[in-house]
Amino acid sequence: MPTAEPPSGVTAPTAPTPPASGRFGAAPLTRVAWSARRLARRGPGRYWLWLTPLVLALTTLTRLPSFGQPVWNPDEGFLATQARMLAAGGVMYDTVVDRKPPLVPLLYQGAFALFGDGSLWPLRLLALVSVAVTALLLASIARRRWGSRAGATAAALCVLASVGLNPEDAQAANFEVFMLPFTAAAMWCADRRRWAAAGAMVAAAFLVKQTGGAVLLPVLVLLWRGVPSGGGRRLGALSRTLVGFAAPLVAVGLLFGIGRCLFWMVTGSTSYAAFAGSELHILGRALANTTLFAAGCVGLLVPILVVLRRRVDRRGVLTVDLWVWLSASALGVVTGFHFFGHYYLQLLPPLALLAAGALQLLSAEWLRFAVVCSVVVCTAFTAWAAHTARPDLDHSRRVAQAVRERTTPDEKVLLWGMNPEQYWLADRMPASRYLTAGLLTNYSGGRDGPMVGERYGMPGSWPTLLEELAAERPRVIVDDSRGKPYRPGRMPRLKRLLTSEYQRVAVVDGAVVWVHTGRR
Structure with a gap:
């Protein structure tokens, strides 16, 4: 088995050397990471010119099966029908209703207006772009914290694990997949102390799906830990964050009616969110989808667990904000006690960053293990999606x-x-x-x-x-x-x-x- 290296901090070495071959032979994936690091030293543009097309290509390969089915799940059918009703003159939260926020129905309506309403392929393409953008934002966060190799690792692990669910959950163009880039963008902005923009991204995530607002908690953790309290600076940063968060919500409320928005997005779903009724059925679904998601993310989970077991200094890698992000996302999965498979996608960004950080404290062989394991699992899930059809x-x-x-x-x-x-x-x-x-x-x-x-x-x-x-x-x-x-x-x-x-x-x-x- 791969062995842990002595801890050497959480940032990339200032003068790294090319990775040597381990006892398993040459390490091609690690050498790719070494090439990325060399390109990064020549200038930041080189790094992104290399990584962006790679992420897009990888995302395309993993999501190609999504184009093979007209409808993957009822959410897509609901959204497509809503879009037609809106195009025919329907009014959101009046003659066109759902328990969800308005951004995704409006996105469907816009795509239908541009490309016609007879197919969902434009939405599947937008879902592909959403996953790729999420991965690149995570790469930027990881690269800023731990170096170029960590950035490429976070992006690759995010894309590979994004299809690790039942195909009707992983391949559909539904709420969670469009929520991911906004949650990642909120953390990206907070990591750079752009507090108003961070608040706005949290609001956008909430307006895709209510549980997207959970990312506000890790944003506030970054604010509390990163902004000194003296001179009113912390209070000013908090004010900018909350204003950035509130402004889009108020605008949407004024556009569609504050009372109607509150009813359909918050207060009108108490029965839906209750645990009572079919407890065994719900618990069975929770167990099945949690197991399936864990299998799809095994390449991310193993390095995290290994580092947690080792006596290494992980304070600057497995940081508080990432654990809070993961915990808040888990709370989003649990909310409502339904445990549908696509709910688990919300866990993916913090898990990818935690895994990329953990791999900084482990040997190059562990990096190869994580990536190869993720590739194998991703291939199995992609093949499942390519050879399955929705039963109904x-x-x-x-x-x-x-x-x-x-x-x-x-x-x-x-x-x-x-x-x-x-x-x-x-x-x-x-x-x-x-x-x-x-x-x-x-x-x-x-x-x-x-x-x-x-x-x-x-x-x-x-x-x-x-x-x-x-x-x-x-x-x-x-x-x-x-x-x-x-x-x-x-x-x-x-x-x-x-x-x-x-x-x-x-x-x-x-x-x-x-x-x-x-x-x-």
Whole structure:
């Protein structure tokens, strides 16, 4: 096994020598790092001219499978349908709603406006760029702290581990992947004492997904440790950080309505975020996804654990701000008690920096071990993504086809289920702002116990739904519950509407298609 070197500080040596071959033969990956360090000494531009295309190429290879599926998970279908509704004149947090902040739906809308709304490939490309930008920001932080080799290592480990999840979590263009560059940018700005910009980046991360705001904690740690308290300098830095954080949030609140933003992003999701209901199901998912993420990050975790076990001076490498960042991100994963696989992506940036720092205290053979291990694991996960398909995708396509056959493009439909991509695949507009049964029943998150039903939905959602359906009856309603706890038989008002005004005409893979009879 590789052995630890005697501790020699946390910064790169001032006069490094080329790495020698270990007992495993030549160390090509370490020699690449040596070349990066030589380029860095010739000028900072050379380093980035070498590293940037390498990171982009590596990210492209790992995310190529993302372009092979039309929709990876319900979040993508939800966002695509929201984007179409916004483009048709919908209003965010009024006639277009979700529990998430507005940046990603607006990003989808913008991409559809530029490239058309028939494919998600522009969003997959933007997701690829997001991962690459995150890796380069981490490289900059690590290089500033520990040297060029650490920068390249942090970037490579971040990209390689970014696909270490179930493909529908790792390859999708959803909230977490777009949150990552903002969290990394917040720490990059704080590391350089650009406090207003750091606060603004925290706000941007929050406006992608609420848990992105957790990066404010390590930013404040850097502020407290890096700014002297005398002369009001610390108070001034804190003021700039908080103003930078608050200004974008206030602007978004004024744009979409402060009350509506607070409801949909914060106060309206208490039932969704509760732990009660399907505890064993939730704990099983937590165990499975935590294990899977740990397997995908094994090349990062092993060096950290090795350094923690060794008696080495690690105070300037495994620093407090990085541990706080990791802990705050873990809190973001736990929040809501759902433990979906894509939640774990938030842990990746601090883990990559901790691993890069730990490898500074270990031999070159440990660097080779970490990178080769990450490459092998990444290859396995990428191959899995390239040879898999979402289980519900064929079902959603068949349901969408049944809807198209029974409606015209200007007729609205209601799809009572948890697969909002069916609206997008059918190219039909929803009859309601509530795109899943989860918003109306609290089934979202996989709960199948006592906390599913009309009274557990978003406050005020059922009166709003009935008003929408009364204003314009959908031509087709598809009951895609397939026996789940949110089935119409347990929703009296929906059952009454179906039995009085609709005729059952077909069953598609267990989904029941109802067509309006024309009478009320």
